[in-house]
Amino acid sequence: MFIGPKExxxxxxxxxxxxxxVKLLLFEAAIDCPTCADMKQLMEELTALxxxxxxxxFNFHTDTDVVKxxxxxxxxxxxxxNDEGKDYxxxxxxxxxxxxxxxxxxxxxxxSTGKTNLSQQTLDALQAIKEQVHLQVFVTPT
Numbered sequence: 001m002f003i004g005p006k007e008x009x010x011x012x013x014x015x016x017x018x019x020x021x022v023k024l025l026l027f028e029a030a031i032d033c034p035t036c037a038d039m040k041q042l043m044e045e046l047t048a049l050x051x052x053x054x055x056x057x058f059n060f061h062t063d064t065d066v067v068k069x070x071x072x073x074x075x076x077x078x079x080x081x082n083d084e085g086k087d088y089x090x091x092x093x094x095x096x097x098x099x100x101x102x103x104x105x106x107x108x109x110x111x112s113t114g115k116t117n118l119s120q121q122t123l124d125a126l127q128a129i130k131e132q133v134h135l136q137v138f139v140t141p142t
């Protein structure tokens with residue numbers, strides 16, 4: 001078990017604010033991904049904490065149409081979408097543990113509620129960007 005009883009209660013409480021379903025699309029493989037099984041177990045534990053969070057699992061090697069559609073390049077990978085399949089471009093590669101887990105929870109809340117903590121000034125500045133931006137954040141244990 002990755003999520004302990006105390007943490008489960010905290011997450012359940014946080015997820016009470018979810019208003020629309022969120023899909024977690026997990027891309028994994030059994031043969032060449034030593035962390036995929038742990039990632040799958042963590043996502044199964046997480047999605048069990050709310051009826052608004054659903055897990056769909058795809059094989060990186062055999063579900064090629066879905067892999068290409070979401071531009072998945074490595075595994076394990078997690079994509080967040082709404083219940084209508086809208087892809088917000090949110091990706092987690094590797095297991096989101098530590099601070100990344102808190103970010104995952106916040107991202108689930110944002111996809112479900114449609115609300116962010118960004119100021120109106122920041123939202124306006126983002127709307128002014130006309131070209132596509134590819135932003136990546138890399139986190140390593142220290």
